[in-house]
Amino acid sequence: MMKPLFIAAALLAVAPLSYGQGQITLICQPACSVPSVSSNELSELVTNPALPTNIDWQTAKLSTPASDAEQQLHQQQLVTKLAALAEQLQKQGDVIQAQRINILRQRIAELKAIGAYPLSLDPDVVRLKPEYSPKLAGDYRLTISSIPQRELTLWNSSRTSMTWVPGKQTSEYVGIEQQQPGIDADTVTVIAPDGSTETVPTGYWNRRYHEPQPGSQIWLNLQTSAFGQEYQSLNQEIIHLLTQRTVAP
Template structure:
């Protein structure tokens, strides 16, 4: 077998390494600045960039650029389903669904990768330091000072974050709309974790959202037909893939 010259061998290894590396487009949500990181071999090569030193990593979102259309298509299916259901209902039920559809239409989603981006975690737990290959988009910024209410609630939107305040206490400050689930709410944490929080008088637990969390009041399964059985799951899916504000 003919042996490659050493220089050709090294060039071959280098080209393979470059091919396997990732290119990450970074959007700073706090400043509006955009920057590009080339030839990132692993997640640690991204989060260790000096320009990102003051990022709040629990709320950062990284997605595969080429797969974002798939998640956007699923989100559009959710919007179409909400519009169709609103057309089938009437009165307060229809108005509540239309309001929810408007909330979801304002969301931008991406093909979020559920990976740990904390530099300390990546350094200590090497298995979390995933290799990169291809094009990615990263959104990062400072820790927000609010949580956001979504779903069948009056006056959905941002609320000031208060340390120690529970999900139930945030919901006590707003009215629930027709068809709303009154026993549970979903908490979507900034890192993508989801928790179902009991909020009724008979099952209430003290669940505290962290800054940047979304609180979703979904549809009550008791008031609607089986057509709504998996609608809450679709809502949660879009919220876990949302692009940070």
């Protein structure tokens, strides 16, 4: 996680010095009772009485119009990159992999991603130390939901989602899906609701006990060894985008 000092500097750098406090647009699921609030610092924002009750702070994200625009540009560049890869695979006769990449491209194009700052918005965390509550100045967007997410989202799988089951291991959710050609059979990447990621060994010989949190995303890693050099970072690029995914409107 980014150090609090650097987060504070980044948050203060988003607006002219003439702004006395942060103006925060609320993006809520379900809809908020007010469209926006004003706050001088992060702790004041996350405890604002105008916010809905029962917010799922794990999935809450704070961004700016500029950071959102930058993330959406990266998303579009990734969609273009996937389209080029699918076309290349099709020409090489790898129809199955080309089809998988095209399906992935469509899903990536449709998801909602924002340029969130890498910091916790949980009021219990923010109020622990002053450095966890940077000053706010300028325009921000707070994306929040009070609807707990229970479903698991799967990527590069024949299923796009699965019901989360208490006690069920990550390897049990992916199982036969990892036997598809072009998919890494040894590990998957689990993206928790708070955006943190973990590489989980799921192969027959290296399997490790791991239970995903409800609302997690499971990324079945692509085997990129047969791709060109320009596609070797594809897994990392997509995983980063998925950490910025939001289910709020």
